[in-house]
Amino acid sequence: MRLGIIGLPNCGKTTIFNALTGQNLPTESFSSGQLEVHTAVVNVPDPRIDFLSGVFKPKKTTYATITYTDIGGLDKGIGQGGLSGPMRNELQQVDGFLHVVRAFHDDNVPHPQETVDPVRDLETIDGEFLLVDLITVENRLARLEEERKKGKVENKQQNAAETELFERLHAQLEAEQPLRDLDLKPEEIKLLRGYGLLTLKPVLVIFNTGDDGNDPTANLDYDHQATLVMALHGALEAEIAQLDDPGDMAVFLAEYNIEEPSRARVIRLSYELLNIHSFFTHGDDEVRAWSLRKGGTAVEAAATIHTDLARGFIRAEVVAYDDFAAAGSINEVKAQGKMRLEGKEYMVHDGDMIIIRFNV
Ligand SMILES: Nc1nc2c(ncn2[C@@H]2O[C@H](COP(=O)(O)OP(=O)(O)OP(=O)(O)O)[C@@H](O)[C@H]2O)c(=O)[nH]1
Ligand SMILES: [Mg+2]
Numbered sequence: 001m002r003l004g005i006i007g008l009p010n011c012g013k014t015t016i017f018n019a020l021t022g023q024n025l026p027t028e029s030f031s032s033g034q035l036e037v038h039t040a041v042v043n044v045p046d047p048r049i050d051f052l053s054g055v056f057k058p059k060k061t062t063y064a065t066i067t068y069t070d071i072g073g074l075d076k077g078i079g080q081g082g083l084s085g086p087m088r089n090e091l092q093q094v095d096g097f098l099h100v101v102r103a104f105h106d107d108n109v110p111h112p113q114e115t116v117d118p119v120r121d122l123e124t125i126d127g128e129f130l131l132v133d134l135i136t137v138e139n140r141l142a143r144l145e146e147e148r149k150k151g152k153v154e155n156k157q158q159n160a161a162e163t164e165l166f167e168r169l170h171a172q173l174e175a176e177q178p179l180r181d182l183d184l185k186p187e188e189i190k191l192l193r194g195y196g197l198l199t200l201k202p203v204l205v206i207f208n209t210g211d212d213g214n215d216p217t218a219n220l221d222y223d224h225q226a227t228l229v230m231a232l233h234g235a236l237e238a239e240i241a242q243l244d245d246p247g248d249m250a251v252f253l254a255e256y257n258i259e260e261p262s263r264a265r266v267i268r269l270s271y272e273l274l275n276i277h278s279f280f281t282h283g284d285d286e287v288r289a290w291s292l293r294k295g296g297t298a299v300e301a302a303a304t305i306h307t308d309l310a311r312g313f314i315r316a317e318v319v320a321y322d323d324f325a326a327a328g329s330i331n332e333v334k335a336q337g338k339m340r341l342e343g344k345e346y347m348v349h350d351g352d353m354i355i356i357r358f359n360v
Contacts, residue, residue: 001096003098016238044065044267046063046064060287064289064291074125096203101121130176136197144162210233217229236256277294280351280353295347316356319352
């Protein structure tokens with residue numbers, strides 16, 4: 001799963017990308033207005049995997065991952081036809097957004113709108129995305145109508161259903177509300193997948209407060225579905241990410257009175273935002289966390305590991321992580337009768353330890 005880091009010029013996207021990924025990309029204070037993309041994969045920290053790795057002592061330990069893409073070059077005006085093809089591609093391909101909003105004051109860092117105003121900036125990008133989606137929806141409606149007029153409609157029912165759906169989207173966008181606030185049915189979401197609608201994607205809003213003592217999330221009126229909000233100190237977090245030595249890190253955190261770096265929290269919220277959770281596989285070779293959509297079944301879990309496992313699925317042997325951690329070993333868990341045999345349709349829970357029995 002991939003999250004795109006977006007925001008107005010100079011809000012701190014690359015700084016936060018560095019903080020999340022431990023990279024050290026330059027963050028000069030200038031904005032070329034050109035599309036510039038950087039991608040990195042990060043491990044999702046999970047103490048349960050650390051514990052399992054300690055027990056099984058595998059050759060390899062693999063965490064779940066999230067990919068972050070720093071998408072530079074967005075600015076006011078893209079909704080008025082200013083969105084380039086390559087930029088559109090980048091935005092459409094991600095599974096969700098990390099929307100960085102500048103909330104720090106620093107006279108050395110120019111602001112494209114002159115003043116620092118987080119709520120205005122948040123609404124600026126939101127407004128641009130609404131416009132981009134509006135154009136997409138209007139184009140589709142026009143196409144549907146054209147097909148009807150020309151009598152080219154192969155499936156009248158489908159044309160009518162799609163027209164009804166796109167009219168609903170249109171009304172929502174005209175009311176300046178994001179599409180993710182509509183309660184769409186799974187089949188409608190599936191139908192819309194190919195259109196790359198931006199306001200349908202989940203968003204984690206991150207206010208970059210710098211060293212300012214304010215908390216812009218305190219009185220924020222921003223209530224949307226599939227939307228999370230947090231604040232962090234961008235530059236500070238990027239510095240922390242450059243410290244390899246745990247001792248240095250402890251000193252640094254104490255000096256700035258920070259309990260825990262925000263990195264882990266951002267990654268955790270990213271994971272939550274994407275509506276996925278983890279199941280585990282274990283063995284002498286590898287202890288591994290896998291991501292699965294919430295509500296996913298045992299056979300989907302099998303398919304995540306390998307298509308052969310799904311094709312030849314016989315059953316899943318499942319142990320809840322908490323039961324395992326309490327028992328301390330697989331033998332003890334079995335003795336306690338806490339290993340379950342489950343079929344294809346079993347709904348996987350977060351932290352399930354799974355062995356797939358299969359035959360191909
Ligand atoms: N004072 C302060 N400056 C910051 C903070 N975070 C970022 N900056 C500065 O803001 C400027 C822009 O930061 P970037 O991370 O490059 O911002 P960006 O959004 O990637 O910018 P573009 O890619 O050019 O749109 C740099 O000079 C950073 O050093 C912060 O927390 N406090
Ligand atoms: Mg940048």
